[in-house]
Amino acid sequence: MDLYLNxxxxxxxxxxxxxxxAITKELATEGVKVFATARNEDLLDSLKAEIRKAGGIEPVTFIQDFVAADAPEKIAAAALSSLGQVDILVNNAxxxxxxDVIGSEEEWAASMTLDFDRHRQLTQQLLPQFMERKQGSIxxxxxxxxxxxxxxxxxxxxAIVVWSKQLSGQLGRYGIRVNSLQPGLIDTENIRRFxxxxxxxxxxxxxxxxxDFGEAQDIANMAAFLVSPRAKYITGTVAVVDGGGRHYAF
Ligand SMILES: NC(=O)c1ccc[n+]([C@@H]2O[C@H](COP(=O)([O-])OP(=O)(O)OC[C@H]3O[C@@H](n4cnc5c(N)ncnc54)[C@H](OP(=O)(O)O)[C@@H]3O)[C@@H](O)[C@H]2O)c1
Known part of the structure; x- marks a missing residue:
């Protein structure tokens, strides 16, 4: 199936x-020019080489600690300058x-910063160009x-899921779709240590x-579909990729 991502x-x-x-590689092999950011330069370099070998579009890589207060602004500016315009945003870091049941304030604040605020802030940095162009997929x-x-x-x-739903309610009229992808247990470094x-x-x-646990490619498959024009009538939803691990139907 052509996802019309080229x-x-x-x-x-x-x-x-x-x-x-996995998402970067999947999009790149579908013909998407990806601005790929993280902290580990060696891994980003090896990703570039891997994509080149697979015949995909070589991504632009950008080394940045996402926790830094100015990270959203820097990432958005560098992405817009190297890509010209952004069609798709995948908030994943x-x-x-x-x-423990009584966790330290530092740990709670660090998690809310990395896993919620920076995604909201990066999205907000890119929203004006999505809204101006009346298109986009988040x-x-x-x-x-x-x-x-x-x-x-x-x-x-x-918190991201609730914010994402609220955002989708406001942005549909601009032709911008906002969805969430909920993974179950997927075999990555994040989970292997547990x-x-x-x-x-x-x-x-x-x-x-x-x-069994899923693979990163299972997430990439769903992600590529959700951000693609094939999913043009899907917004404000949560797609679950978990091998059936959820206990409840809703
Ligand atoms: N795997 C699962 O089963 C599972 C389940 C539920 C939710 N999730 C969530 O899904 C997301 C991806 O998880 P994953 O399993 O793919 O994890 P992973 O293999 O550990 O990858 C995490 C990615 O986030 C980046 N990152 C972490 N801290 C960062 C920082 N301060 N600045 C910039 N980049 C940072 C890492 O890059 P660098 O280290 O190079 O910076 C890495 O590329 C995470 O938000 C995770 O919590 C995963």
Whole structure:
């Protein structure tokens, strides 16, 4: 199926590994010029080489700590200057942050900054050009809502879902779509540190109908569809990619 993505431009945060890397590669091989940002220069360089080898459009890479207060402004300015215009924004950078029931203020603030505020701020930096051009697709990568432990990142991601819905209500009239993608347990560095191979197997057999953790490519497949013109009537929704792991139908 042609996703009609060829010739479009995109900004992807957290592009060095995991979902962001897989999404960047998928979009690039669909003919999208991606502005790929993260902190790890070596990984971003290897991503460029990997995409070149796969015959995709070589991404522009930009080294930036997303936590820095001026990161949204710098990323938006550099992306607009190198791409000319931005058609697609994938808000993905982040990290899981399990905390004790009484977590420190520093940890809570750090998570809300990285996993909520910076995404909102980067989006706000790019919104004027989306609105002026009366087009755009924004995809927010979120998290599960069914944890029975404290994870500050999942709380920040829940805030993203509510904000994302509100934004979609305001931006539809400009032809701008805003969606969220909720991953279940996907095999990336972010998750590997919490499960041994044996724990993964045991957990997946007990909790995931499809029997294993997903792969970053599973997220990239859904992401590429959601940001593409094929999804032109989809906005304000949350797409779940979790092997059936959610307990509730709604
Ligand atoms: N994997 C899962 O099962 C799962 C489940 C639920 C939610 N999520 C969420 O999905 C998103 C992607 O997760 P993943 O599994 O792909 O994680 P990952 O493999 O650890 O990748 C995280 C990405 O975010 C970037 N990042 C983290 N902190 C950053 C910072 N301060 N500045 C700039 N970039 C930063 C990292 O780049 P650098 O280190 O190079 O900066 C990396 O590219 C995260 O928000 C995560 O919380 C994942």
């Amino acid at each position: 010739g479009k431009t995109a900004v992807v945060t957290g592009a060095s590994q995991g979902f962001g890397r 982040g990290r899981s942050r399990p905390l 995809l927010n990568i979120t998290s599960t809502y069914e944890l029975k432990m404290i994870n500050a990142s999942a709380v920040a991601k829940a 499960f041994t191979a044996e724990q993964r197997k045991e957990h997946a057999e007990r909790e995931i109908p499809l029997g």
